[in-house]
Amino acid sequence: MNAYDFDGTIYPGDCSVEFGLFCCMHHPKMWVTFFPKAITNLIKYKKGSMKRAKMMKEYFKFLRKDRLKDFDKLIQKFWDKNEKKISKWYLNQKKPDDLIISASPTCIIAPIAKRLGVNYAATEYDREFGVIIDNLMFAKGKARYIIDKGFPVIDNFYSDSLADTPLALCAEKAHLVIDNAQRVVDWPVLDKKTMAKVKKKIDTGWNVHI
Numbered sequence: 503m504n505a506y507d508f509d510g511t512i513y514p515g516d517c518s519v520e521f522g523l524f525c526c527m528h529h530p531k532m533w534v535t536f537f538p539k540a541i542t543n544l545i546k547y548k549k550g551s552m553k554r555a556k557m558m559k560e561y562f563k564f565l566r567k568d569r570l571k572d573f574d575k576l577i578q579k580f581w582d583k584n585e586k587k588i589s590k591w592y593l594n595q596k597k598p599d600d601l602i603i604s605a606s607p608t609c610i611i612a613p614i615a616k617r618l619g620v621n622y623a624a625t626e627y628d629r630e631f632g633v634i635i636d637n638l639m640f641a642k643g644k645a646r647y648i649i650d651k652g653f654p655v656i657d658n659f660y661s662d663s664l665a666d667t668p669l670a671l672c673a674e675k676a677h678l679v680i681d682n683a684q685r686v687v688d689w690p691v692l693d694k695k696t697m698a699k700v701k702k703k704i705d706t707g708w709n710v711h712i
Contacts, residue, residue, distance in 0.1 A: 508604035512660035665703035
């Protein structure tokens with residue numbers, strides 16, 4: 503089995519951010535009710551006054567059923583428009599038993615994974631109550647999920663982020679995706695300098711229960 507991160511790995515960009523902007527285009531009032539707060543929280547995160555997990559918890563609130571009543575229609579339109587962005591290198595090697603494992607919400611990832619005909623695991627977001635169930639599927643959270651679910655051995659793992667090193671260490675072979683999801687290279691040697699980068703990325707606060 504091969505496992506793939508999604509955003510920045512087989513899809514250039516961040517589908518959660520892009521879908522939020524897509525919804526703003528279809529519901530202009532969201533430019534006032536949603537966008538300013540999202541930008542404010544991003545600034546707080548960049549300044550170090552807000553954990554990334556908290557930032558994303560607040561960001562995902564636009565997905566609530568009482569706030570986005572036409573979600574099903576919009577998510578299909580979004581992927582009708584953006585499915586073509588999936589990296590060609592991935593499409594050329596795609597297999598039915600592939601696993602997409604992503605920190606983006608399941609409600610956004612599931613439709614594209616089903617179109618691709620592959621398996622998926624993503625952050626479980628309850629649109630009814632506007633809460634993240636369990637933990638964000640990120641960094642150590644991904645490795646924990648794979649181990650807890652008793653998945654078969656991962657032959658190859660692909661990601662654009664060193665934060666996914668915990669899962670990379672669970673695979674027979676790990677690959678780093680660079681150049682905006684267009685080029686694949688070997689995972690870097692985990693020397694002292696690289697491990698310092700890994701720790702910094704993991705410590706941004708994604709993999710916490712919220």
